[in-house]
Amino acid sequence: MSNTTGGELPPELSRVHMVGIGGAGMSGLARILLARGGQVSGSDAKNSRAILELRTRGARVQVGHDPSALDQIPGGPSVVVTTHAAIPKTNPELVAARSRGIPILLRPRVLAQLMEGQRTLLIAGTHGKTSTTSMSVVVLQHAGSDPSFAIGGELNESGTNAHHGGDPVFVAEADESDGSLLEYTADVVAVTNIESDHLDFFGSVEAYVQVFDDFTGHIRSGGTLIVCLDDPGSAALAGRVSATLADRGVTVLGYGRGTHADLAPGVPNAATLLSWEAHGSGGAARVRFDAPVAAGTTPVERELVLPLPGEHMALNAIAAIIGAVRVTGASEARRAETLDRILTGIGAFGGVHRRFEYRGRRGGVEVIDDYAHHPTEVRSVLTAAQAMLAARGGPDGTRGRVIAVFQPHLYSRTVEFADEFAAALDLADAVVVADVYGAREEPIPGVSGRTIADKLTSPALFAPDLSRLADQVAGLARPGDVVLTLGAGDITMQGPEILAALGARESGEGTGDHAGDLTGRVS
Numbered sequence: 001m002s003n004t005t006g007g008e009l010p011p012e013l014s015r016v017h018m019v020g021i022g023g024a025g026m027s028g029l030a031r032i033l034l035a036r037g038g039q040v041s042g043s044d045a046k047n048s049r050a051i052l053e054l055r056t057r058g059a060r061v062q063v064g065h066d067p068s069a070l071d072q073i074p075g076g077p078s079v080v081v082t083t084h085a086a087i088p089k090t091n092p093e094l095v096a097a098r099s100r101g102i103p104i105l106l107r108p109r110v111l112a113q114l115m116e117g118q119r120t121l122l123i124a125g126t127h128g129k130t131s132t133t134s135m136s137v138v139v140l141q142h143a144g145s146d147p148s149f150a151i152g153g154e155l156n157e158s159g160t161n162a163h164h165g166g167d168p169v170f171v172a173e174a175d176e177s178d179g180s181l182l183e184y185t186a187d188v189v190a191v192t193n194i195e196s197d198h199l200d201f202f203g204s205v206e207a208y209v210q211v212f213d214d215f216t217g218h219i220r221s222g223g224t225l226i227v228c229l230d231d232p233g234s235a236a237l238a239g240r241v242s243a244t245l246a247d248r249g250v251t252v253l254g255y256g257r258g259t260h261a262d263l264a265p266g267v268p269n270a271a272t273l274l275s276w277e278a279h280g281s282g283g284a285a286r287v288r289f290d291a292p293v294a295a296g297t298t299p300v301e302r303e304l305v306l307p308l309p310g311e312h313m314a315l316n317a318i319a320a321i322i323g324a325v326r327v328t329g330a331s332e333a334r335r336a337e338t339l340d341r342i343l344t345g346i347g348a349f350g351g352v353h354r355r356f357e358y359r360g361r362r363g364g365v366e367v368i369d370d371y372a373h374h375p376t377e378v379r380s381v382l383t384a385a386q387a388m389l390a391a392r393g394g395p396d397g398t399r400g401r402v403i404a405v406f407q408p409h410l411y412s413r414t415v416e417f418a419d420e421f422a423a424a425l426d427l428a429d430a431v432v433v434a435d436v437y438g439a440r441e442e443p444i445p446g447v448s449g450r451t452i453a454d455k456l457t458s459p460a461l462f463a464p465d466l467s468r469l470a471d472q473v474a475g476l477a478r479p480g481d482v483v484l485t486l487g488a489g490d491i492t493m494q495g496p497e498i499l500a501a502l503g504a505r506e507s508g509e510g511t512g513d514h515a516g517d518l519t520g521r522v523s
Helices: 024-035 049-056 067-071 092-100 107-115 129-142 205-216 232-247 311-328 332-347 375-392 411-416 418-425 466-476 490-506
Strands: 015-019 039-044 060-063 079-082 104-106 119-124 148-150 169-173 186-191 219-228 251-256 269-279 282-289 300-306 357-362 365-370 402-406 430-433 460-462 482-486 519-522
Touching (some): 039 049, 079 092, 119 129, 169 311, 205 232, 219 311, 251 311, 269 375
Parallel strands (some): 119 186, 186 219, 219 251
Antiparallel strands (some): 282 300
16 A cells, blocks of 8 residues: 555545444544545444534535445545444445445554554553543643544543644554554554453453564564553563564663562663652642653653542553653753653643543532443542542541442453452442443343442442433432443443433432432342
């Protein structure tokens, strides 16, 4: 395929049809193609805000999947783009494209083409990719850069998940869930953590871990690998590949407290987390930066003030800072100034859609939404919420409770991690478990939200009927509490419903559908 200079499109991407164009990743790709002068058509099962926005930019989008969707661009598309997980091969547009001889590409292959000719910063890892990628974009913007980017969530500052920038820098997530990160070549890679996941695709933990090892081979000579030394998975990765990367001129840098630094002997800790303290709805971290992130050989200490809670967010911020410094290629003379401007950007970070996102407050109860759908992510979010409430305190020494409203995502993941989910959810003061959001999977007999609810020791309720869930949560919550809706499915839609139910209760108009005793039984 043709190379690009970062602004021009190769001929095969001049007319693109996208199946499932309303999805987070696909809509972002469409924005960049349109900004570079391409013609874009697409289809999706239903209308959405993303589709309406793409139409205003010139995309032609048909609601519903039909072969006629391929005819929206005069002359037809030069290529059809789809996704591995979301769109079946039997989709009528894909069938028609094959019969017409139109090439079909997966989204990662197209994104890799759009990144050609640019300096790339890619964020990989089991957890934290979207938050870290988003922070990387914001800090680069505060450093005076206008990078292109493609992320898995919407930046709250701009309300978008992708952008074609004016600088030859591209920031993106490198998704490992289907091995597609191996499509990319990078100048700088940050690996936040590595932990067992997506075994429905990989089949074994060993195969899942191997894809990260393979990805480090895609870092260009003279590039940088950044790893979290507090995570055993990423630290062990550095230990395995650092010698090979050094032979190719790739620098390996660590960050964090160094809890598992022994797994990566010889890898310097370029940014040591000295302390973390929760403040209000966010927190403050003290970090020591060493060369080659800091200028010269003298370490510098800086305070990072984050608007989001949790030490895991502080670690994500540090990864973003190192990545931004390295991808800018700032000279020694300008490195101190660049670092300080990047640090200012962390304080201005407004968060990402569905990452500890504040949804509102009613009747003294705060509702927050998060995409957490793996036990480690659930644990991190609930730990951050508990620390946030502890920092706030309360009258007469009392404090509110953390109420987790969790929707398991995928039957296979529910079976694989039921014990781990229960242990993580037990960090909440009370738990409401919805039924499993199956997404692409067929139900597994005997597997439901109750599979997790029955293992909880915290007060818990299995609430399989989403039409009653909001009233059940409102009946449980009291002033000072924080309610967190957690999961990768449609649980996010319950946030406004819970707020409405809380408002109705406050005005005395509630339905009377209370949570009852939290024993794990269906209420």
